[in-house]
Amino acid sequence: ETGVTQTPRHLVMGMTNKKSLKCEQHLGHNAMYWYKQSAKKPLELMFVYNFKEQTENNSVPSRFSPECPNSSHLFLHLHTLQPEDSALYLCASSQDEGRTSGEETQYFGPGTRLLVL
Amino acid sequence: AQTVTQSQPEMSVQEAETVTLSCTYDTSESDYYLFWYKQPPSRQMILVIRQEAYKQQNATENRFSVNFQKAAKSFSLKISDSQLGDAAMYFCAYRSASNYQLIWGAGTKLIIKP
Numbered sequence: 001e002t003g004v005t006q007t008p009r010h011l012v013m014g015m016t017n018k019k020s021l022k023c024e025q026h027l028g029h030n031a032m033y034w035y036k037q038s039a040k041k042p043l044e045l046m047f048v049y050n051f052k053e054q055t056e057n058n059s060v061p062s063r064f065s066p067e068c069p070n071s072s073h074l075f076l077h078l079h080t081l082q083p084e085d086s087a088l089y090l091c092a093s094s095q096d097e098g099r100t101s102g103e104e105t106q107y108f109g110p111g112t113r114l115l116v117l
Numbered sequence: 118a119q120t121v122t123q124s125q126p127e128m129s130v131q132e133a134e135t136v137t138l139s140c141t142y143d144t145s146e147s148d149y150y151l152f153w154y155k156q157p158p159s160r161q162m163i164l165v166i167r168q169e170a171y172k173q174q175n176a177t178e179n180r181f182s183v184n185f186q187k188a189a190k191s192f193s194l195k196i197s198d199s200q201l202g203d204a205a206m207y208f209c210a211y212r213s214a215s216n217y218q219l220i221w222g223a224g225t226k227l228i229i230k231p
Contacts, residue, residue: 031217041223042121042208042220042221042222042223042224043208043219043221045218045219048217056218088160090162092162094217104217105152105164105167106219107164108154108161108162108163109161110159110160110161111160111161111162113160
């Protein structure tokens with residue numbers, strides 16, 4: 001089992017649809033992250049969860065709704081998205097946020113390629 | 118605010134040759150971490166190498182090594198004996214020691230010529 005898995009790998013949805021992205025980590029980590037990767041732009045951090053508690057919401061529109069039921073699973077619920085939301089959505093995990101310990105390396109999943117029509 | 122700059126949108130190298138990818142960053146902090154990640158066409162972002170700013174010795178991982186120049190705020194990645202499997206986007210990232218947020222560069226696309 002690979003360290004961080006994401007499903008689905010590809011998703012096409014209309015602007016009125018509701019869908020969810022799933023991320024699961026098998027590394028025993030406590031922190032999980034959602035990133036958005038758009039063409040020709042640096043990765044954008046969307047949400048951070050540490051020990052199931054959301055610690056960061058990086059000014060993300062409310063049409064993106066994260067859920068973290070436990071330290072191993074992270075969801076991103078999508079509703080009424082816009083075409084500009086089409087991107088690669090990456091999930092990552094680390095031992096913890098590393099605010100005090102320092103060098104917490106983030107490990108990434110393969111991403112979900114999302115296309116909003 | 119911290120920034121990370123990768124000035125080479127694309128680089129190409131002959132198989133078995135050596136290539137260096139450049140990265141510069143801007144920060145007022147003294148304690149931080151720097152990373153190189155690789156993202157092949159499969160899209161999986163894979164950690165290549167990590168450097169702690171407090172360590173003077175350059176990090177190495179097999180064919181991958183860095184040239185960390187703290188005063189110049191430069192963090193280049195050298196890939197020796199390039200292989201076809203090295204073809205990917207390479208991202209440089211910065212992380213403060215007191216903050217979990219990674220600051221990313223825009224990436225460099227590395228092409229390996231057979």
